[in-house]
Amino acid sequence: MKSIFLLFSALALVFLPGLSRAEDSLADSGDSPIAEALAIIKAVGREGRGNVEAGRAWKQVSAADSARLPEIFRSMDDAGPLAFNWLRTGVDVIVDREIAAGGALPLTDLGEFLMEVQHRPDARALAYEIIARVDLPTAEALLPGLLHDPSVDLRRGAVQRLIDEAAKTREEGNQDGAALLFRQALGAARDLDQIQEAAKQIRELGRPVDLPRHFGFLMHWNVIGSFDNTGREGFDAVYPPEKEIDFEATYPGKEKEAGWSEYVTSDEYGMVDINEPYGMLKEVVAYAYTEFNSETSRPAELRLGCKNAWKVWVNGEFVFGRDEYHRGMRIDQYRLPVQLDEGKNTILVKLCQDHQTQDWTVEWQFQLRVCDATGTAILAPDRPPTPVAAPPERKRRG
Amino acid sequence: MWFFDGALPFFDCGRDPRTNMRKFSLREFFAYFACFAVCFQGLFLLVSRAHADWLQFRGPAGNGVLQAEPGKPIFSSGNSVAWSMELPGRGLSSPVVVGDRVFVTCSSGVRQETLHVICFAAANGAKLWERKFRATGRTMTHKKTCVAAPSPASDGKRIFALYSSNDLICLDLDGNLLWLRGLTFDYPNASNSLGLASSPVIADGKLVVQIENDSESFAAGIDPETGTNLWKIDRTKAANWTSPVVMKGAGSGGEVVVLQGSDGLNALDPATGREIWKYEGGAATIPSSAVSADREVLYVPSHGLTALRVGPEGNTARQLWRDEQQRPGTASPLVLDGKVYTVNNAGVLSCADVGTGERLWRIRLKGPYGCSPVAAGRHLYFFSEKGVGLAVDVSGAAGKIVGEIDLEERILCTPAISNDAIYVRSDGHLWKLSDS
The missing domain is CATH 1.10.20 (Histone, subunit A)
Incomplete structure (x- = not known):
């Protein structure tokens, strides 16, 4: 027995100091026993960098007392998307443990975190989720105050409540009241299904809806085509519009000379259909150009829907591109964070069509809007009136 | 002692x-x-x-089969539901079973941005834990599929959950987060607007993922301990929803992981990503290959169905036979007791000899099938998109339906078999079916 004891003692002497040092290094940082663990988690990077360290730190965070939840939530503000998942999972473990033990969660602190809109939207939505799990009546009472929340997840519940109330009002015969409630819901709605429902109801009640303006779709463009995309090589090819924007210039195209023309769409969802000016071409490239006047220098998002290969430049800087064809399209399919300059900003879209001949590969189109991170439209001060119910116009420049 | x-x-x-x-x-x-x-x-x-744990898409060997003694079918009727549990979100992913626990992935929310990993007790369906994550990659999919389309895999100690958003999450069996990756966060164009569906596999102790689409395709061997890349190779830029399979070969651990795509097959050393052999005959991009029980023959959805045997040195593969009439639909082929089974898009089940490819019999089932069949003992199990499960006895001269259950929900997941029970899920429920 003595020998076994000695053996284990020797092993303990070898290994335990290292372990305890690791624990100490996590624990003894600042006033908070989990501050360093939180920092380690937030340091995770691409391709798994920091995973091992984050795994150890996560054990410490997830073992923390529930009183530490506000600190964990605050730490989410500057966490990247991967670190946020580490942290939110730690929160889940703490909350599950506390609820299972019949303990009390710091709901007031979480509620105050929820109400401080400067915090990260998805962290605030998580705080609300916990409140709803523990105290549903209070969560429901908080809902109307979230109608214009920066978190799309939070405002969705408030919008739905308003839509339901508006529908009930309409059923009761109060058409004017219903129209106003639906209008209020539409103003707050950022999810497509809710926008479409509110818009449909408002129109049925005899009132107009300007959906392109609500979304912030860009309706006025200049287009040029078509260049060669045989073998999908046009995606990487650099054609003249990528080097200069000169509306008077013409260039050798795939089969004939290519020149700029104006294109205005009246589609409710801002669809720019390149087939309209050029016909049902295949293995071709076109470009669309527009300018956007921003009142201030500010961060923004370009949100693109497109089922063709595409590239986007803002103010001459390449933003992103994607070499995918006919795999589907939806509003806000791609979110492209950009920095807008005060005044004029140029936006160039490259749109490639491939060789496929099936009927579902005919489309050669895109829709693009300018909004903030919540999806709220950013409207240029000189935005033209929304084109209405007229076929798309095409007018040759020069 | x-x-x-x-x-x-x-x-x-x-x-x-x-x-x-x-x-x-x-x-x-x-x-x-x-x-x-x-x-x-x-x-x-x-x-x-x-x-008999069911550790990954299509079971222990990745061929849909759980080796078991011939016996009665696992289910026979609507009375075979041992339990059912509500799920918080959608999923085409298979359950995996490790010991007495069943693990399921889901995606929820209007944009499918919430990713779930849930652990249930196999005995009674009690939820033991749930972990939620926020998708870091694109969540757009075709409406028929969803973000929780790839099946999770397990090495018996850990769960590796992959989603169409390319979020890859590793948890221990008690729900402790061990590591995570955002593969679209790492490789921004690796996504498919229709959704991804390839399931990860464990090969020679390495986690292998196959992420293929029109824009940025790759395969990677990932260290299951740390989540970091052991290797990463470019793959053909073309949409592909098939899953890798593992078989004998001249990889450093005596195995190869076979990647299927529109070009054909590439057999790689799971430890290094080095190519061991390849097959350039082209292959399907939806149904995956099935490997024989001895892990030496592969039945590939290529020009109908093509059988390839790995050479004695493990560094070649030669064609045994090809039958262009046996054309798997969405469901992957299945190999059981000297027969290979395919289901076409019309719901016709074909049985052929594994050695010659000679077709032995065909019967029409109640399709359509969006998932692959599984088997144990002498029974094959099918779940149609309409929610009808069939148990087919294949021990006789022709297949015979011996069990039927209507779950009355759309089923798109390939089920799991463990402990004389079948686990199958819809977008709304997880069922345990068993007559035991």
Whole structure:
């Protein structure tokens, strides 16, 4: 027995100091026993960098007392998307443990975190989720105050409540009241299904809806085509519009000379259909150009829907591109964070069509809007009136 | 227990003068220890076989089969529901079963941005834990599929959950987060607007993922301990929803992981990503290949169905036969007891000889099928998109339907089999089916 004891003692002497040092290094940082663990988690990077360290730190965070939840939530503000998942999972473990033990969660602190809109939207939505799990009546009472929340997840519940109330009002015969409630819901709605429902109801009640303006779709463009995309090589090819924007210039195209023309769409969802000016071409490239006047220098998002290969430049800087064809399209399919300059900003879209001949590969189109991170439209001060119910116009420049 | 006996010294021999108990030499100690370890391992294997974990898409060998004694079908009627549990979100992913636990992935929310990993007790369906994550990659999919389309995999100690958003999450069996990756966060154009569906596999102790689409395709071997890349190779830029399979080969651990795509097959060393052999005959991009029980023959959805046998050195594969009439639909082929089974898009089940490809019989089932069949004993199990499960006895001259259950929900997931039970899920529920 003595020998076994000695053996284990020797092993303990070898290994335990290292372990305890690791624990100490996590624990003894600042006033908070989990501050360093939180920092380690937030340091995770691409391709798994920091995973091992984050795994150890996560054990410490997830073992923390529930009183530490506000600190964990605050730490989410500057966490990247991967670190946020580490942290939110730690929160889940703490909350599950506390609820299972019949303990009390710091709901007031979480509620105050929820109400401080400067915090990260998805962290605030998580705080609300916990409140709803523990105290549903209070969560429901908080809902109307979230109608214009920066978190799309939070405002969705408030919008739905308003839509339901508006529908009930309409059923009761109060058409004017219903129209106003639906209008209020539409103003707050950022999810497509809710926008479409509110818009449909408002129109049925005899009132107009300007959906392109609500979304912030860009309706006025200049287009040029078509260049060669045989073998999908046009995606990487650099054609003249990528080097200069000169509306008077013409260039050798795939089969004939290519020149700029104006294109205005009246589609409710801002669809720019390149087939309209050029016909049902295949293995071709076109470009669309527009300018956007921003009142201030500010961060923004370009949100693109497109089922063709595409590239986007803002103010001459390449933003992103994607070499995918006919795999589907939806509003806000791609979110492209950009920095807008005060005044004029140029936006160039490259749109490639491939060789496929099936009927579902005919489309050669895109829709693009300018909004903030919540999806709220950013409207240029000189935005033209929304084109209405007229076929798309095409007018040759020069 | 002798090794806990206080009279037992490690470094002596003979008998203790106080207790007169036998003393062991160091050599004897290790000999006893080795015997004990072998016995324990044998016992563990027996237990494992009895429990027969279902660790990944299409089961232990990735061919849809759980080796089991012929017996009664696992389910026979609507009375076969042992339990059902509500799920918080959608999913085409298969359940995986490790010991007495069932693991399921889901995606929820209007944009499918919430990713779930849920652990249930196999015995009674009690939810043991749930972890939620926020998608870091694109969540757009075709409306028929969803973000929780790839099936999770397990090495018996950990769960590796992959989603169409390319979020890859590793948890231990108790729900502790071990590591995570955002593969679209790492490789921004690796996504498919219709959704991804390839399931990860464990090969030679490495986690292998196959992420293929029109814009940025790759395969990677990932260290299951750390989540970091062991290797990463470019793949053909073309949409592909098939899953890798593992078979014998000249990889450094005696295995190769076979990647299927529109160009054909590439067999890679799971440890390094080095190509061992390839097949350039083209292959389907939805149904995956099935591997034989001895893991030496692959049945590939290529020009109908093509059988390839790995060479004796494990670094080549030669064609055994090809039948252009056996054309798997969405469902992957299945190999059981000398027969290979395919289901076409019309819901016709074909049975052929594995050695020659000769078709033996065909029967029409109640399709359509969006998932692959599974098998145990002498029964094949099918779940249609309409929610109808069939048990087909294939031991006779032709297949015979011997069990039927209508779950009345759309089923798109390939089920799991473990412990004389089938686990199958819809967008709304997880069921355990068993007549035991």
